[in-house]
Amino acid sequence: MDHGARLVDESTLWRVRAPEAQGLWVCLFDDSGAETRHAMAREGEDWVFSLPGSHAGARYGYRAQGRWAPDEGLWFDSSKLLVDPCALELDRRFVYDPALATFGADTAALVPRAIVPGPLPEVPRQPPVFAPGGLIYEVNVRGFTMLHPHVPPALRGTVAALAHPAILAHLTKLGVTAVELMPVVAWIDERHLPPLGLSNAWGYNPVAFMALDPGLCPGGIAELRETVATLRAHGIGTILDLVFNHSGESDVQGPVLSLRGLDNAAYAHAPDGSLINDTGCGNTLDFANPHVRRLTCDALRHFVRHAGVDGFRFDLAPVLARGPGFDADAPIFADLAADPWLADRVMIAEPWDIGPDGYQLGRFPPHWLEWNDHFRDDVRRYWRGDGALGALATRLAGSADLFGVADTHPCRSVNFLAAHDGFTLADCVSYTHRHNHANGEDNRDGHGENHSWNCGVEGPSGDPHVLARRHAAQRALLGTLFASTGTIMLTAGDEFGRTQLGNNNAYAQDNPLGWIDWHTRDTALEAHVARLSARRAQNDMTRFPQDGAWLALDGAPMDAARWESPQTPGVVWNPPEGAARGGFRISRADGVALG
Template identity: 80%
Template sequence: MDHGAHPVPAGTAWRVRAPLADAVWLCLFDAQGAETRHAMVRAGDDWTLTLAGNHAGTRYGYRADGEWAPERGLWFDPAKLLVDPHAVELDQRFVYDPALSALGIDTAALVPKAIVPGDLPTVPPAPPLFAPGGLVYELNVRAFTMLHPEVPQHLRGTVAALAHPAVLAHLAKLGVNAVELTPIVAWIDERHLPPLGLRNAWGYNPVAFMALDPGLCPGGIAELRDTVATLRAAGIGTILDLVFNHTGESDVAGPIVSLRGLDNAAYGHAADGSLINDTGCGNTLDFAKPHVRQLTIDTLRHFVAHAGVDGFRFDLAPVMARGPGFAADAPIFAEIAADPLLADRVLIAEPWDIGPGGYQLGQFPANWLEWNDRFRDDVRRFWRGDGTLGQLATRLAGSADVFGPCDSSPCRSVNFLAAHDGFTLADCVAFAHKHNEANGENNRDGHDENYSWNNGAEGPSDDPAVLARRQAAQRALLGTLFASTGTIMLTAGDEFGRSQQGNNNAYSQDNLLSWIDWQARDRDLEDFVARLSAARTGDLARFPENGQWLALDGAAMDAARWDDPATPGVQWRAPDQARPGFRVSRNDGVALD
C-alpha cells in the first residue's frame, strides 16, 4: 500500500513512515475541530490503519510517541500534531508559532490538517510542450497577479489567475513556451520573520511536498490541473519549481510539524548528531536514504499524473546527488529516468548548493537542463565594461566550456540575466550595491557582488542621460539573451522594467515591493522584448559549428581581437537562413540580422 491516505475496498487506509516511534496515532477531526485518535499498527518501518467507510474530505493528522533526545536526532512528542508527508491537500496555510518547537505543548489548534482525498482524476499522458531552446518565463504567482488590473479581485494571488485571458495574451505576446512557477506547495515562514512583520513571499521553505498551498491554490490539485490545461491549450507548458533539498522544520530550534516528529532520520546528520546544513536553511534531506528518494518520486508522479505538468525545476539540486559528495551517477537520477511517467519530463537543475563541492554546473545527466550563472555573470560584466568579447561569445554559443559542443545535441544551458533571487534586470543597471534594509537584517543578506552598475546615479533618477543609458543597457542585455543558444529564461516583469528598489533578496517582501506594478510598466521595452522573441527563430538549442565569427569590419577574429578590451564588437553569421545571425557592439548594443 502506498503512503498517505487512500480509498480501498475495505474503506480508507493510511500509511506513514515512523521507524523509531513507539506508538503512532491517526487523529481525525470533525467539523467542529473535535479530535478522535486511533492507534495505528506497526508494519516494519511504517504504521498503518484501515477504517471502514468513505472518509474522503475528512481532516486528519498524526501523533507519534517515543524517545525525546534531540542530541541523538529523536524528537518524539505526542503533543505535536504532525502533517502527513504524503498529504495531497491541507485545510489551511501554515502559520509559524513558537509553540511548534516547544516540548509538551499541544499544537492541534496551530497545525494545518491534511484532507483525505477521494479518487483523484488523472491527466492522460502527453509529451511536454516545452523543448530545449525555448523561452521559459519564471513567475511568482502572487507577485505576478496581485496588482493585475484585468484579473478579477477574487482570482488575484492564485494559480487560477494564470488562466485569465489577459495573462494568456501577455504570455503569447512574449512568445513564452513554458511558465516556471516558483514554489506553490505548502510552506512555513522562517521563525525570524513574524516578529519583523514579514512573511515568506517565495515559498522555498516547504513542509508538505505534494499539498498545494491553500492560499495560492485554494482549489487544490483541480485548480492546478485546470490552469495547466488552459495554458497548454494556448501552447504554453507548465514547469513547477520544487524544493527537495530541505524542509521548513529548519534547525534544532525549528518547528516540529511533520518529518521531524515522525522520521527525523530523513535529514542528514553529521557524526556528532548535528544536522547537516548544505542548504543554508537549517537542515538537508538525505538522498542516500531510499525513502527520501521515494517521497521525491511520489511527488513528481503526483503532479504529472494529476495536473499534467511539463516538468520541474529543482532548487539546490546537488543535494539530491549527495552522499556526502556530489555523484553524477546518484540513484535519484536513474530512478527518475526509469519511471514511465517521468522519463520524458523537462528537468532543470539549479546546479549549486552551499555544501562542500556544491558548485556542480555542467555535471548533471545529459537529459537535464541547468541554470547557467556563468551566462548571467559574463554577460553582465561585458555590458558593464569589464568582461571580454571572448567570454561573451562563449556564452552566446551555448557555453561549450561547461556543457560541451552543442552542434549535434541540444544545449543544456538555461541562459538568464536575472531570476527570482538577485536584482531584477532594471535594478541591475540602476544600482551598484544591494539595498536590503527592508528585510530587517541590516543589509547583511543577499549577495554583495551582482556585477551591476548604476549608469551614473544610485537608484531612482530623473536625469535624462542616466535614464537613457539605463534603457540602452537593458536592451543590450535582453538582446544578448535572445540571441543566445540554449534555453532562455526571462523573469516576470523584466520585460517591462520591474524594480524592487535595489533589494536583491526580496524573499520576505510579500507586499508592493515585490508585487508587479502593471500600471507602471514600460510598454516600449515590452514591445522590444516581443520583437526579440519573434526574431528568435530556428533551432536555438544547437549552435552550428560552421557559422562564422567576424569582426565588425568583416575581418576574421583572431586571439588578439578576442582578448583585446578595445575590440568594439563582433558579429556571427549563420550558415543558412534557418536562424538569424547577430552583431554585438558595446556602442550600439545587439542587433539580430
C-alpha cells in the first residue's frame, strides 16, 4: 500500500490522493491537542510530505485547499480536518455534529485523528479454516457480549471478548466453522439519529475502511489478529462483513470527513453531477474508478496480511460491479482473483442493492458464495402454511434454479432463516407485523412483508398452546436449515430464541433491545441446534445427490400435483446408497427429522 502514513527507511512519509486540490497540509497533533501544519508537495495526483525519523504513534489528519463548489463535485474546505482514507488506526470514535457538514466550521476538535502505524507483523499465510458447506455464525460484536454473565465487564462489547473461554465454548458447542463479524471498521451515526437519542449499533456507515472502530476494537489490529488466531486454534474461521458500497459522508447535506474533502470523484455521479444513490444511504462508491478498486483491495489485503482473516462478506455487493450498470465480469473480480493475498479467501456477496437492475442473485463469480433470500422466504412460507413443497425441495437441494447444479464447484448458496436486518427467528413466529416504533420513524422503516406469523397472538404470550406452536415452528425452520445443501448461516441468538420484541430494523438500538440476553435463553432449543449441527457435520453438504428419491409420506413417488399443493403433508428424501449425506423427512405436522 503506497498511500497513507508509513515508515520509509529512516523517515516517516505521508501520501494522499487529492487530484483537484490546490493545496494540502498534513496536520500533526501533540498530546495537548495543539496542531502543527506541514505543507505537502504535489506529485501528480498525489500529495506527499516526509519527516526525518520514526513518528510512529503520532496523531494526524489532513486539510485541503481548493474550490468549494458541491454542484460541481468540489468540496474543498480547509476548515475541515480530514481523515486519511488509508488510516490504519484512529484515536477515537466518530461522533456526529452539524458542524461536520457546515462550510467554514473548523472540525479539528470533532474529527478522530489517524495514528501513524509502527511496523506491522505479518501473519503467516495459511489457507482459510472455513470451507463451503460449513456453519457461519453472524455476530454483532458489541451486542453479542454486552450482557454475557461470564465475560468480564471491561471486555464486553469488544472483538477480544470473542476469544473468551465462555464464548469459545458456546461456538464450539454449536459447531460453528466461521464467525461473520458485522462491521468493525470506524463508522459514524446517520445525522437523524442523535436528535432521537439513538446511535448506529450495526456499523453499516463507514468512514475509514481500514481503521478498526476504537470502541469495538480498542487494541487495534493486534486485538483482531489475536482474536482471529484464538478462533483459528479452535477450528473457527473469521469473516469480516465490510461496506464498500457507500460511506458515512452521505448525501449533499452530509458531513465532510475524508474522501469528500480530498477526492470526491470516488463517489459515483450522474451526468448532471448529482450523486448516484444505489445504496439508499446518500452516496455510492464508484467501482468504475480504479482508485476505488485499489483502496478496496488495499483494505482487504491489510486484514488478511495483518490479522489473518478467512474472508469477507460484501454488503450491497452489486455496487462493486457497477460502472454504473452491473457487470458480471467487472474489473474488481479480476483484481481480487489476481491478488496473491486475496485469491484464496472466502468471498460472500449480498447480491442486491436498490439501484437499477439491482437484484443479481446467482450472477457473481463461480467461487463466490451468495446470500440466498429465496431460501429464507420459501422456507418461511412453507412452514407458515402457504408455500409449496416443490419450492422448499428446490431450496433444500441447493437452489439449482439460481446457481446451477453444483458439479465443478461446491454449492454457492448461503442459506439463512434470519439475518441482522429483519425479524429474529423467534420473532418470525411471534409477530405478523413489524413493531419498530422505538426507531423514531413512526414504524415506517424496515421491511413490511416478512413472511412471518404469530401463531395466534401478536407478541409475547403465556398461552401454552401458542408457545408450543412457536417452539415447534422454530424447530421445523432450524431443521430445514441444517438439512439444506450449501453453506448455512445462523444469526447469533437465534439458536436460543432471542427476541427484539418485533423490531425488524434494530440498527439504531445500541441498548438491551439490540443486545443478546443470555439470561433468558431457551437452553432446550440451544441443545437441539447443537444436535442438528453435529448431525450435519457428518455429511458433505456442498452437493445434493442427483440420483436419490423423493417420496411422499405414504411412500409413493412424488408427482407434480403433490409438489405444488400447499396441502401436501410432507416428503421424504432417500439418498442413493453410499451417498456422502444422509436423508431427511419433512412433515407439516412433525417438523424435520434428519436421517
